[in-house]
Amino acid sequence: MKYLSTTPASFADNAEISQEMLGHVNVAVDYSFLKGFSDGTFQPKSFITRAQMTVILSKAFKLTTAGNEQLVALQLIKIDNDKLILGEPDRSQTFKWNEQTVFFDSLSNKEVEPSDYLARQLVTLLIDGETVLMAEGVIQ
Numbered sequence: 001m002k003y004l005s006t007t008p009a010s011f012a013d014n015a016e017i018s019q020e021m022l023g024h025v026n027v028a029v030d031y032s033f034l035k036g037f038s039d040g041t042f043q044p045k046s047f048i049t050r051a052q053m054t055v056i057l058s059k060a061f062k063l064t065t066a067g068n069e070q071l072v073a074l075q076l077i078k079i080d081n082d083k084l085i086l087g088e089p090d091r092s093q094t095f096k097w098n099e100q101t102v103f104f105d106s107l108s109n110k111e112v113e114p115s116d117y118l119a120r121q122l123v124t125l126l127i128d129g130e131t132v133l134m135a136e137g138v139i140q
Contacts, residue, residue: 009042072124074093075121076123086123100133106136
């Protein structure tokens with residue numbers, strides 16, 4: 001492990017990671033709390049979303065037993081009593097939610113009711129398998 005060394009991280013935008021933070025980033029990557037973005041960047045100057053932070057904390061503190069958390073961002077098609085249907089009408093995915101699922105408004109940073117989300121809006125989900133742990137979207 002690199003721990004708090006100054007060994008460059010393995011991201012395409014490595015030069016943008018400050019020297020003071022590099023060791024901390026290395027530790028988080030080594031422990032698989034962080035993996036960066038699919039384009040190979042870390043984007044250290046960008047803000048992270050609540051959903052991304054939840055994934056990091058979940059991995060760091062092993063809050064779920066399976067450890068299979070994923071982030072998905074899809075267009076909302078419909079909300080049923082215990083299901084969120086997202087995607088495109090011809091290619092939809094169904095996710096289950098329950099009373100432990102937390103729904104947030106990205107703008108106000110407040111918890112909202114699932115019925116506050118509108119069809120066709122982008123919703124980011126933290127899922128474990130087919131179960132929604134957290135949902136976040138912009139309520140207008």
